Amino acid sequence: MALALIQMKFAVLRRDLSGPRATWVFSGAVAGLAMAASTIAMATVDAPDLGTVRDLLAVLFALWTLGWMLGPVATGQPVLRAEQFALQPIPRRRLALGLLGAGFVAVTAVVSLVAFAALLVFGLRLGTVPALVSVPALLLQLTLAVLLSRLMGRLFGALARSRVGAVLGAVLTATMLVVASSGWIVFSALDAVLRTGFSPVFSTVVRALPSGWGAVAVEASARQDWLMTGLPLAGLVLLPAVLWVAWNRSLGPARWSRPTVRGSSADRAAPRGRASLSPTGAVYAKELRTYARDPQRLQSLIVPPVFAVLSALVPLAFGSTVFLPFMGALTALMGAATCANLYGQDGTALWLTLQTPGSERADVRGRQLAWIVVFAPLSLLLTAAGIAVAGQPDLNPWALTATFALLGGGAGMVPLVGIAQLTPGPDPRAAKNAAADHSDVAGQAFSMLFLALTTAVPALCVTLAGHLLHNPSLLWAGVPVGVVTGWVAYAMLGQAAHRNLRKRGPELLFLMRTGKQQQQPKPGQAGASFSKTLPVHRQCLLWISFLAGCIALFPQALVPTLMKLSGHVEPLWFLALHMRPEWQWPTVFLMYTIGVLAFTVAARIAFIAIKAARAA
Known part of the structure; x- marks a missing residue:
């Protein structure tokens, strides 16, 4: 049963990689791999205390795990769901095992595995024994993230049909958008963190979270502290087991949601x-x-x-x-x-x-x-x-x-x-x-x-x-x-x-x-979606150019210009304002140039596609 579901998920993945969603799949994979490479790079930074690197990895793993938990809010239920097999005579445990295996067949799972490989890099840095400890730790971390994603998907799937769930989902969606657009600025303080480390309270909190247990076990094995090596690993085995039982019992139709709108009389619903x-x-x-x-x-x-x-x-x-x-x-x-x-x-x-x-x-x-x-x-x-x-x-x-x-x-x-x-x-x-x-x-x-x-x-x-x-x-x-x-x-x-x-x-x-x-578009009319006439690589170039133009022209060029003209300069995440004074205006003009060129490329691709669609 598990093998059949995994094969079904592979078929869906092949369709995504060659269908209309290929642009977003490839773009997301490139962005995810870039973030995963940054996570691995954090495992190689020099710090006076290796405990700081451990805490930094614990923070990053917490963000990756949080992304898995909140993913169902933005992306919805997975392609293969328990409800689709409700009429099939399949034992619930076998179905749960198959759906869990299918959950690992995804681009996000591969990207997350690369990100969690930072634990292996950290272990190799510390020695042979920590490297051996890091292998089961990173696999258990990935399993924990996938199980949390499945459980949260069941929960949000039920809550989204109610007003309270809609509000909760909206707040989480807005938070993810802010983290995606502005959260990276916390790394501007990376130098200070590497010199002084995190505060004791913050360090204790991130190490206590399950997402930080793998880093704690690897670092403890380097100190030959076998108690602190075994306890986090045991927790990474026990917690996924508990989540597995909870998710297994949650399969089937959700019964804890209620209709969003209750009936009202025509007289009360009529406008006044x-x-x-x-x-x-x-x-x-x-x-x-x-x-x-x-x-x-x-x-x-x-x-x-x-x-x-x-x-x-x-x-x-x-x-x-x-x-x-x-x-x-x-x-x-x-x-x-x-x-x-x-x-x-x-x-x-x-x-x-x-x-x-x-x-x-x-x-x-x-x-x-x-x-x-x-x-x-x-x-x-x-x-x-x-x-x-x-x-x-x-x-x-x-x-x-x-x-x-x-x-x-x-x-x-x-x-x-x-x-x-x-x-x-x-x-x-x-x-x-x-x-x-x-x-x-x-x-x-x-x-x-x-x-x-x-x-x-x-x-x-x-x-x-x-x-x-x-x-x-x-x-x-x-x-x-x-x-x-x-x-x-x-x-x-x-x-x-x-x-x-x-x-x-x-x-x-x-x-x-x-x-x-x-x-089907009418003859002589631009199609309903001109992007359908574009090959995948040109679709990717179109959206990459558009996003690069938005980032370069507005936050990296227009906002620094207004700040310098107003006299209130706050460097924050603006590249030009972090340059030396004599290089700030040239950097602003460079960002204007990049933005205009990127929009020009995007517009040219779009116009060529529209012209081709009309000619067809």
């Missing part, structure tokens, strides 16, 4: 007041209820403010409050990104709009109004709180300008991108276990981030001009300009969205019903 007098008001009332009831939409509401607050708090570890005033702007920007697939989230319910002629405008405007009502109070409140806490008055016009402009731009872009780049997924009535179980919207989110930022450029240019000319009136003029440009984006982009919906409505409904793979 002005909402009952206009089609736009009816859509607005429906959207507000959806934000409060649907787990997926609730996650879209919770992730942006949590991500903004955590991202602004990370620089506080370095004593910097420069990002606090921009929490509201970041909330509006992430709110647009998380709602990029607004129409795709509703599934085939789009047919209700199409069956009512002339209702496209009311549908788009109602969704825009609901988005503004949901995210504007959060953004403005966080902006006010950040301004009050930061105590940097010269940043206030920048923060307010960006917030107002991004709110309007986001409200305009959300329906437009949701229609133009609709990604099909399961209907809301289908069981949802995680964000990735709905549809792959990474491309939409990246597009939304870039497009929404462009709507704030005119207002920010006015503020920049006021700063360069030392004109306070012009500096604060960016705020009303941001309000005006936001309103223009709201009106004009919304108009383009409802016209696009009226024109492409039946096509979008067909896409939602049949899926992206079965959609």
Whole structure:
């Protein structure tokens, strides 16, 4: 049984490596191997005390284990699940063993094995006996991570169907995004850690965690402390055994979840007041209820403010409050990104709009109004709180300008991108276990981030001009300009969205019903997904160029420029600001050049693909 499931997982893996998800699989594998190589490099650093290296490895292994635990929140349930074999006469223990074996057949498992090989490198550094001890330790660490991932997947799969579970999943998702985007800055203090080591309390905590037991056993064997060698290894055997029993008993349908929404009478559910007098008001009332009831939409509401607050708090570890005033702007920007697939989230319910002629405008405007009502109070409140806490008055016009402009731009872009780049997924009535179980919207989110930022450029240019000319009136003029440009984006982009919906409505409904793979573009029309005409290597180059352009142009070029112009320089994770003063501006211009070149490469690949699709 175990062999059959492992063979099934190999078949799925081969399909992923040659199918439409190959780009993301290869990109994730490259990024994971780079992080694994960094983990191995940490096992070779020089430190006055080898206990510091042990603690550093324990911290890194804790992060890898945490990634396995939180992975099901973002990636969803594994491909092979116990529910799929519910009607088969398979003993539960054999099924559990087969599913566990299939869990090791994955790119993530290979990458994690390479990362945990840092334990072997650390053991070889200490001697023959520690190297021998490290081999079972690293295998047990990987087994522990896989079992924790399976158990957490069962738990989150049940919780995701409730509102509490949706909120919990959103907080964890935002935390993972912050760790992925900003967590690496903690290594800027690596030199100080290697000289002085971690604090005694922190060192005790990371060694007490199961993820640190392998490093403790290897380091203890070098000191010939056999008690501290045997106890962690015994724990690494006993704990996976306990987790195995728990996971074995959890197989089968989850019974601890309950329906998200309970029935309500038609009288209580009907819109009241002005909402009952206009089609736009009816859509607005429906959207507000959806934000409060649907787990997926609730996650879209919770992730942006949590991500903004955590991202602004990370620089506080370095004593910097420069990002606090921009929490509201970041909330509006992430709110647009998380709602990029607004129409795709509703599934085939789009047919209700199409069956009512002339209702496209009311549908788009109602969704825009609901988005503004949901995210504007959060953004403005966080902006006010950040301004009050930061105590940097010269940043206030920048923060307010960006917030107002991004709110309007986001409200305009959300329906437009949701229609133009609709990604099909399961209907809301289908069981949802995680964000990735709905549809792959990474491309939409990246597009939304870039497009929404462009709507704030005119207002920010006015503020920049006021700063360069030392004109306070012009500096604060960016705020009303941001309000005006936001309103223009709201009106004009919304108009383009409802016209696009009226024109492409039946096509979008067909896409939602049949899926992206079965959609056939019309002759002379750019295909529904021009990336399908690209080979895998050009898809990888397209996304790598786009990501490199985003990183180089915005955080590594634009932000240091604003800091140097404002006079408030905080090096943090900005490469240019860590250079000597005479090299800072050249480094900034180099980042601008890299960003522009990367976007040029991505645009050229995209235009060639679109031209080829039209010619076909």
